[in-house]
Amino acid sequence: MEEILRVNGLSKKYEDLTVLDQLSMSVRSGEVVVIVGPSGCGKSTLLRTLNALESIDGGEVVLEGEVINPGNKNLSRVREKVGMVFQSYELFPHKTVFQNLTLAPLKVMKADKKETEKEALALLERVGLSSKKNSYPRQLSGGQKQRVAIIRALMMHPELLLLDEITAALDPEMVKEVLDVVLSLAKEGRTMIIVTHELQFAKAVADRMIFIDGGRIIEEGPPKEFFEHPRTDRLKKFLHSFSYEE
């Protein structure tokens, strides 16, 4: 399969703090990559640089042959190709669910109104929220908001979807309804980079696991080996911190 994203020796600093340390990775079309790692290891920063929300201090990010950096003239065109969903709720509070979905396609892609609305309705149906079409975000539960946030990103037909701990702020009983949506996206062959602490989910959805610590990739591989036979001590320790056995 063809490569869609390449990260070469990416470095990012906040003043003296090196957050990403010459990190390299690539993602093929249709692949689901799940990134795990301790809090503060640079996962969010990595995803944000892939969407040019952060400047970088070294290396490069190449999306479908095009170098991304925050100085680009065609930044918004690059960002159209990359969809992102964040941990905290991010819907536009003054717009209805339906307007949240249609705003960017209509204004950015200048898409056909009828087509866009049809697509929005179909996506709402798909995530079971047709009845919330005219609700405002404050009338939705956390899980419902995140489902809308996911399909809002899909409305732009992104080549690559970035999900940054999208269930971390949710009540436990709402986690599954959101992750089920992500699983169904994986099944239909979407290219995704997912950051999560839900290891069960990671096992189920990942084509490839990546473990990051201290701004570097420490270990990566197919989920079965990754979870059952971790090679590095750091990953062993990390995985162990999730288990409750003696």
Added chain:
Amino acid sequence: MGFEVLLKGNNIIRLLEGLAVALKISMISVLISIVLGTACGVLMNMKIPVLKQLLRIYLEIVRIMPQMVLLFLVYFGATKAMGINLSAETASIIVFTFWGTAEMSDLVRGSLKAIPLIQYESSLSLGLSRFQMYLYIIIPQIIRRMIPLSINLITRMIKTTSLVMMIGIVEVLKVGQQIIEANRKTAPNAAFGVFLTIFILYFIACWPISCLSKYLEKKWEN
């Protein structure tokens, strides 16, 4: 008491015309201030150090300078020193806009600060340009907060228009003085009646606006 002088000739009409001048100057100034103030507020919110410093100095000047001094400066200063021919009304609109823009930009900047970063980032990551982001996402979210405050600014401007008679504009207070002067012989005590009437006129002009702002504030509280 002096009310009778108001019934002479077209004195009441003249007072109302004077009030209309005051309202016109403040409305035009507020409208321009809202547009320019929003733009300045947005610019201050962007992290451009030089611009931020300049705007801060501007705010400080407006805060320190009495409006009257600005009025004299623009009207007499510009017309005499630089040979620009400004009508008194244009000069007042310039000064009021200069003041209003400063207040509005501070308001806008303050309201923008309250918008969570995630609103900016999710707009950008959907591919919106910065201009579209402010137009569709950020500014609509601060408007509710701004409307009551800008209405408050309108009433303060209407009040302050009484200064413009100092540069020869015949607004309501000036008309009142003229009426009192003209009747000094026949009704030496007219001042009380005339000024009380003016007081009531200002009240009638400002009170509904003030009520509207209270109403909106209540309505949008939640």
